[in-house]
Amino acid sequence: MVSNISEISDLLHKFNTFVITTHVNPDGDAIGSEIALYEYLSKLGKTATILNHNVTPDNYLWMDLENKIIRFNPDEHKNLIQKVDAICIVDTNQPSRLRSLENYVLESPAIKIVIDHHLDPHPFGDYYLIDDDATSTGEIIYNLIKQSNDIEINKNIASALYTAIMTDTGSFRYPRTDPQIHIIAADLISSGANPTEIYSNVYEEWTPGRMRLLGEALDSIKVTANGKIAYMVCTQSMFKKTGTNEVETDNFTIYPMSIRGVIIGILFNELENGVKISFRSKGSIPINQLAKEFGGNGHLNAAGARIFNASLNDIIPRVIERAILYSEGNIPPIIGQ
Structure with missing residues (x-):
């Protein structure tokens, strides 16, 4: 009700x-x-x-x-x-x-x-x-x-x-x-x-480990789709190396979105049993619709999804392939996972 x-x-x-x-x-x-x-x-x-x-x-x-x-x-x-x-x-x-x-x-x-x-x-x-x-x-x-x-x-x-x-x-x-x-x-x-x-x-109360995690995450950034999409990856090995966890990646999405020309930013977090994805977009790009394609949801410019029993190697190419369509203005119908 x-x-x-x-x-x-x-x-x-x-x-x-x-x-x-x-x-x-x-x-x-x-x-x-x-x-x-x-x-x-x-x-x-x-x-x-x-x-x-x-x-x-x-x-x-x-x-x-x-x-x-x-x-x-x-x-x-x-x-x-x-x-x-x-x-x-x-x-x-x-x-x-x-x-x-x-x-x-x-x-x-x-x-x-x-x-x-x-x-x-x-x-x-x-x-x-x-x-x-x-x-x-x-x-x-x-x-x-x-x-x-x-x-x-x-x-x-x-x-x-x-x-x-x-x-x-x-x-x-x-x-x-x-x-x-x-x-x-x-x-x-x-x-x-x-x-x-x-x-x-x-x-402004970061731990040294979280700062080191950010450094590793920034080093992972890749830009694609003619500079319209940027994404970063945090792996389990990075969390273990820095003594951190996925919670400490909160707000990391601002960094790929800060790159000139980027209109879609994505953060991939490797979980013990899957992958967590944080999506961001600029303008009228319905990033929540992209999140829905992978079982998530959210708002027009900010959304997320959590996929269980999946690997980064499997998920990243699939997500980027779909994100490219959104970056080009070709908002596709939602497909099954």
Whole structure:
């Protein structure tokens, strides 16, 4: 059921116990949205628990000094998922992206509320607050809190929402950045968010290993399609050599996209059991459609896919072959994998 803010607000006021969760490898929008929603529910006198498949990335731990976010353990938490009144799924609308929580969430009798800004929601929830024109899920939750008009946004909520919006807008430079999102950011700053500290916490706390990984990734960059496509590769051996993992490639896509003339940038991450692909594009190139060809999805200019039981040697040529068509303006019909 597609809902509006008023309906979702009524549900949050009606129920008393909640589980909040998000997608595998949570980013700033996911973590910030979870923290903000948790704080909001707590201010309403509700009991909420955040359960995630992954541990929180190091550069977002500063938002959760009280350890509100718990890594999901079936033995410890399956009964909780069964007993709560509602489960709020934020920043994803695909149950498969919940990974270890997927079956427990699907089997729970709890009301499922999906709050997200991505296209093509899977019909597993009971209520959907979807705005695919929003810059971020954080923007949607901001509007939910403001329109509910029952609490004051404090520093914790403001900082979490500012982080969500900042990271999903590429620090306010992606195409959906408009006057309204700057007005929202200004309000969050007035409510206690510190832009300098938040940016530093998120982007200026790299480990030496991550910096070395970036060096290896930059060295892997290849340019094709007459300079219109650039892609980079991070392999398992690179992760082991630098003591890092795929989570630490967050935002690496800005580098192939920074090359003059490039309109499609792609990052391939080798997983232990497959390949993760991050797609970016400029202008009107529907990179989410390319992602769909490989089982993924996303937005017009930013999307992703995760392919299991596949190798880089198999996937890279297939993806580049299809990407070339997009770079030439020949947007093809979606084909099977």
